[in-house]
Amino acid sequence: MKTMKPLLRSLVIPSMLFLGACCCANEVVVAPPPPPPPPVKVVLPGLGDVFYDFDRSELRADAITQLKTNANWIQANSSNNVIIEGHCDERGTSEYNLALGERRANSARDYIVNLGVAPVRLKTVSYGEEKPFADGHNEEAWAQNRRARFVAE
Amino acid sequence: MIQFFRHVVPGTVVVLFFLFFFPLHLTAVEAGEYIAIRKEGSGNIALVLDRLGADGKKESRFAQGIDTVMHDGLDFTGLFSLISPPLNVKDNSDGKHVAINFGALTSVGAEVYAGGVVTMKSNLFNLNMEVYEASGSKLLFKKTYTGKEGELRSIGHAFCADLVELLTGKRSVFGSKIVFVSNKTGCKEIYECDFDGQELEQLTNSRSISMNPTLSPDGRHLAYIDFTSGRSTLYIRNLAERKIAAVAKSGVSIDPGWRSNSEVAATLSFDGSQGIYLIKTDGSISRRITNSKSIDISPTFSPDGSKMAFVSSRNGLPQIFVEDLQSGEVKRLTFSGRYNTQPSWSPIGDKIAYTTWEKSGEINIFVINADGTGLVQLTQKCGENKSPCWSPDGEMIVFTSNRQGKEKMYVMNSKGGKERLLLQGDGEQTQPSWSLFR
Numbered sequence: 385m386k387t388m389k390p391l392l393r394s395l396v397i398p399s400m401l402f403l404g405a406c407c408c409a410n411e412v413v414v415a416p417p418p419p420p421p422p423p424v425k426v427v428l429p430g431l432g433d434v435f436y437d438f439d440r441s442e443l444r445a446d447a448i449t450q451l452k453t454n455a456n457w458i459q460a461n462s463s464n465n466v467i468i469e470g471h472c473d474e475r476g477t478s479e480y481n482l483a484l485g486e487r488r489a490n491s492a493r494d495y496i497v498n499l500g501v502a503p504v505r506l507k508t509v510s511y512g513e514e515k516p517f518a519d520g521h522n523e524e525a526w527a528q529n530r531r532a533r534f535v536a537e
Numbered sequence: 538m539i540q541f542f543r544h545v546v547p548g549t550v551v552v553l554f555f556l557f558f559f560p561l562h563l564t565a566v567e568a569g570e571y572i573a574i575r576k577e578g579s580g581n582i583a584l585v586l587d588r589l590g591a592d593g594k595k596e597s598r599f600a601q602g603i604d605t606v607m608h609d610g611l612d613f614t615g616l617f618s619l620i621s622p623p624l625n626v627k628d629n630s631d632g633k634h635v636a637i638n639f640g641a642l643t644s645v646g647a648e649v650y651a652g653g654v655v656t657m658k659s660n661l662f663n664l665n666m667e668v669y670e671a672s673g674s675k676l677l678f679k680k681t682y683t684g685k686e687g688e689l690r691s692i693g694h695a696f697c698a699d700l701v702e703l704l705t706g707k708r709s710v711f712g713s714k715i716v717f718v719s720n721k722t723g724c725k726e727i728y729e730c731d732f733d734g735q736e737l738e739q740l741t742n743s744r745s746i747s748m749n750p751t752l753s754p755d756g757r758h759l760a761y762i763d764f765t766s767g768r769s770t771l772y773i774r775n776l777a778e779r780k781i782a783a784v785a786k787s788g789v790s791i792d793p794g795w796r797s798n799s800e801v802a803a804t805l806s807f808d809g810s811q812g813i814y815l816i817k818t819d820g821s822i823s824r825r826i827t828n829s830k831s832i833d834i835s836p837t838f839s840p841d842g843s844k845m846a847f848v849s850s851r852n853g854l855p856q857i858f859v860e861d862l863q864s865g866e867v868k869r870l871t872f873s874g875r876y877n878t879q880p881s882w883s884p885i886g887d888k889i890a891y892t893t894w895e896k897s898g899e900i901n902i903f904v905i906n907a908d909g910t911g912l913v914q915l916t917q918k919c920g921e922n923k924s925p926c927w928s929p930d931g932e933m934i935v936f937t938s939n940r941q942g943k944e945k946m947y948v949m950n951s952k953g954g955k956e957r958l959l960l961q962g963d964g965e966q967t968q969p970s971w972s973l974f975r
Contacts, residue, residue, distance in 0.1 A: 439854065475894070476855075476876065476878070476894065477878045477879055477892070477894075477923065477924075478748065478967075478968075479749065479791055479792040479834050479835050479848075479878070479879070480832065480834060480835075480848065480855055480878050482762075482769055482789060482791045482792075482834075483789065483791055483804060483811055483832040483834050484832065485789075486788070486789040486806060486811065487811075487832070509767065509768045510768070510769065510789050511746075511764075512769075514725075514746050514748075514764075
């Protein structure tokens with residue numbers, strides 16, 4: 385009889401562990417797989433933003449230089465598509481700036497498409513005055529905010 | 538005989554009209570003549586709104602609440618000069634029943650007297666209202682309003698609405714709503730409040746950017762712009778059925794404006810160039826209505842839907858233009874001011890409100906007739922005043938101003954007077970739009 389006790393004990397403990405493991409196994413199966421991480425957007429060197437005059441979507445000379453650099457970068461990095469965001473300064477009305485922002489993004493896109501970049505690799509979006517880069521209420525801030533921003537996907 | 542018809546027939550029509558629309562409670566109405574008298578006069582209606590009579594604790598408390606609601610409501614309209622009731626307005630000198638002392642009313646300059654009694658029956662309150670012409674001591678209107686304790690505002694405003702319609706012949710602001718954008722949560726979301734800034738409710742929770750809300754004339758649909766999809770997209774939400782239609786699969790969507798209950802217009806660019814389109818409430822496109830190479834935005838329609846005012850940069854900086862939708866003819870409306878945007882066509886007439894961004898940096902609200910005459914400046918020397926939108930009766934304009942720092946909603950009358958803050962609260966309030974429905 386004395387020898388039975390340790391034997392029973394040695395049987396009971398593994399059986400409990402086994403049962404417990406079964407219960408746990410059920411829960412593990414139910415748990416959903418972790419969601420895939422959101423795509424990371426990186427602004428790589430070489431891809432730069434271009435800037436505009438007030439109420440204008442026409443390209444300035446400095447913008448054209450930058451757009452040539454951007455076109456070369458996009459051609460060299462064929463695995464990346466690019467989003468061109470149109471932005472405006474806070475002046476004027478937000479509805480008007482939404483329209484103007486799209487024109488800025490489009491003028492930048494059209495230029496680099498003319499340089500040979502495939503249109504399918506470019507997407508445009510206008511944020512109007514909704515996402516300013518600089519918070520000030522002066523020409524320095526406004527000049528920063530009138531831009532087409534290039535974001536590599 | 539002719540005399541007979543001249544006096545009796547219009548009165549009969551009015552009585553039949555009121556009996557048809559208010560069949561249960563109305564007992565005496567002779568409103569037609571009074572409206573005629575008011576139209577000739579100008580200025581506010583001198584009104585004595587008497588304290589409501591009530592027996593019992595609950596009745597008295599309810600009466601006090603209704604008193605406040607009606608007083609605030611009528612004051613809000615800006616149509617009335619509210620005169621305190623003279624002490625001897627009630628006359629019971631014969632010791633039997635209380636009569637209205639019309640002599641006392643006319644001596645304080647009252648044109649109209651409104652008074653009433655609150656009674657209670659099986660947990661329902663009855664508000665019995667009577668309206669008299671002060672000079673002729675004639676009963677103009679008598680009606681009973683019934684409701685629960687929590688319906689103070691709707692009961693009080695129902696009387697206010699009837700009174701305004703009785704005295705002006707026009708529908709009133711009571712029951713109308715204002716939708717607007719606020720960033721108080723850190724994101725621009727759409728909210729709704731009553732015409733007087735009360736009963737605030739949050740309508741979107743997209744945690745993105747929501748903009749330019751506008752209710753269809755019947756109040757069944759809300760059109761607005763939202764960035765949840767990653768770009769500005771026009772959504773049309775059926776408020777009762779909680780269905781949402783998204784419009785256009787690509788490009789930008791800007792600033793919707795309703796043409797009718799079934800059609801909204803907005804700037805879209807899905808086909809490669811920006812233009813104003815008419816869109817059905819299910820989100821399908823009816824047709825394109827502007828075809829310039831410039832920016833065309835912010836459509837707003839004449840009450841019959843035949844004409845559209847909008848903003849265009851076709852001549853350089855943005856100006857307001859008017860398009861005849863039948864002929865397609867477009868005429869420039871504004872020639873004064875270098876940057877004119879945000880037109881709003883009055884729902885009752887041919888006036889258009891808009892904003893001018895002035896050289897001084899101020900943004901001011903102007904009103905102009907649809908034919909280009911009668912330009913009037915409504916705001917000045919108080920910062921940036923934006924997004925004017927008419928009340929459903931065309932008597933008031935809601936707009937935003939940063940005159941006290943943050944951008945908040947204000948209302949003023951259609952001449953630019955009686956400017957006041959509409960709604961306190963955190964954050965900035967922008968892009969208000971006043972509904973037509975009630």
